[in-house]
Amino acid sequence: MSASDIGGSIGSGPQLHGRDPAGQDSFETVQLLTPEGVRVDHPDFRYTGDDDAIRGLYRDLFLVRRIDTEAHALQRHGELGLWAQCEGQEAAQVGSGRALRAHDFAFPTYREHGVAWCRNIDPVKLLGLFRGVELGGWDPAEHNMALYSIVIGAQTLHAAGYGMGLTMDGRVGHGDPDRDSAVLAYFGDGASSQGDVNEAFVFAASFNAPVVFFCQNNQWAISVPSERQTRIPLAGRADGFGFPGVRVDGNDVLACQAVTEAALQRARDGQGPMLIEAFTYRMGAHTTSDDPTRYRDAAELDTWRGRDPIARVQAYLLEAGTPQSFFDDISAEADELGARLRAECVKLPEPDLAALFDHIHVEPTVENREQQAEYTAWRDADIEVGAAHEGSMA
Numbered sequence: 001m002s003a004s005d006i007g008g009s010i011g012s013g014p015q016l017h018g019r020d021p022a023g024q025d026s027f028e029t030v031q032l033l034t035p036e037g038v039r040v041d042h043p044d045f046r047y048t049g050d051d052d053a054i055r056g057l058y059r060d061l062f063l064v065r066r067i068d069t070e071a072h073a074l075q076r077h078g079e080l081g082l083w084a085q086c087e088g089q090e091a092a093q094v095g096s097g098r099a100l101r102a103h104d105f106a107f108p109t110y111r112e113h114g115v116a117w118c119r120n121i122d123p124v125k126l127l128g129l130f131r132g133v134e135l136g137g138w139d140p141a142e143h144n145m146a147l148y149s150i151v152i153g154a155q156t157l158h159a160a161g162y163g164m165g166l167t168m169d170g171r172v173g174h175g176d177p178d179r180d181s182a183v184l185a186y187f188g189d190g191a192s193s194q195g196d197v198n199e200a201f202v203f204a205a206s207f208n209a210p211v212v213f214f215c216q217n218n219q220w221a222i223s224v225p226s227e228r229q230t231r232i233p234l235a236g237r238a239d240g241f242g243f244p245g246v247r248v249d250g251n252d253v254l255a256c257q258a259v260t261e262a263a264l265q266r267a268r269d270g271q272g273p274m275l276i277e278a279f280t281y282r283m284g285a286h287t288t289s290d291d292p293t294r295y296r297d298a299a300e301l302d303t304w305r306g307r308d309p310i311a312r313v314q315a316y317l318l319e320a321g322t323p324q325s326f327f328d329d330i331s332a333e334a335d336e337l338g339a340r341l342r343a344e345c346v347k348l349p350e351p352d353l354a355a356l357f358d359h360i361h362v363e364p365t366v367e368n369r370e371q372q373a374e375y376t377a378w379r380d381a382d383i384e385v386g387a388a389h390e391g392s393m394a
Contacts, residue, residue, distance in 0.1 A: 037315025091309030095256025163209030173270025190221025250280025
């Protein structure tokens with residue numbers, strides 16, 4: 001079945017059946033790899049990679065988790081001001097991130113560390129924002145991934161606008177894999193209640209924009225459970241905007257990649273937006289300033305720990321005959337990555353605030369330069385006063 005066949009059937013097919021307000025569990029969830037590590041078939045979506053490709057996904061998942069745990073530890077040691085964990089959500093991020101082509105564009109929230117990894121962004125660059133020494137960390141044009149968005153849901157509007165621009169530029173619906181492009185917009189279940197997200201849905205639908213909205217439903221909007229935000233599965237909300245929605249097992253990296261690949265191809269073919277709800281779980285806190293033990297119980301956490309996205313891939317690979325040396329090598333690579341993150345985090349340079357004026361406009365104005373000169377003169381004078389004061393105290 002082609003991507004267009006899948007896309008054409010989603011709106012009225014089995015994926016959208018069973019949406020009653022009392023039963024979110026009745027909504028079909030696409031799964032290709034069970035928590036026990038067993039491959040299963042789905043009538044509409046298929047993972048086409050071989051075992052070598054799955055080993056590559058395991059490496060992605062394992063290293064992304066190490067990035068996350070190292071950054072969390074750095075925050076606890078006072079080296080970062082804040083960190084937003086992605087533990088438990090690695091499959092949703094890596095699976096969807098690996099579905100992107102180089103010329104597609106991703107719009108993240110502030111938690112898509114796995115997507116950044118898939119877009120070849122050095123994880124050290126993720127730390128600058130949370131250390132307070134950078135406003136972003138990478139060139140979006142170089143990696144085709146926007147900077148992290150702290151404002152909840154705002155990035156979905158940017159994604160809709162970018163997708164509309166792709167259509168205007170003639171980069172959609174030509175059947176040319178080197179030209180046709182799509183947009184992947186990330187947001188969480190909490191953001192689905194924001195006006196910006198719903199407005200993005202309206203614009204994307206109205207202009208048939210090539211945007212795939214990828215909602216990581218990690219069950220908690222800080223301390224608000226998802227069932228308090230919606231009476232139906234979030235994927236079902238797409239119906240009201242006139243485009244299809246699918247729920248996928250967000251802890252199944254194979255299913256996340258397969259469903260996102262089909263949705264992105266559908267968008268590139270000119271069939272418009274689509275909503276993917278990745279049903280997953282936030283194993284850690286919302287951020288390091290949050291204490292989840294105040295609003296959720298340990299039993300819930302234990303249930304989801306049994307659905308760990310990394311453990312199921314490891315179970316499959318072991319059953320497929322992957323030697324233990326493969327896992328040992330990746331563990332050693334993770335140790336090296338962790339050591340590099342710790343070493344380079346503390347060496348991140350303090351920002352030159354005068355450089356802020358260089359990025360206000362594409363072409364700096366006279367007023368910008370005058371303000372920059374005024375600030376620089378004030379800064380240099382303040383430094384001289386401070387040095388003189390220290391000299392007098394010596």
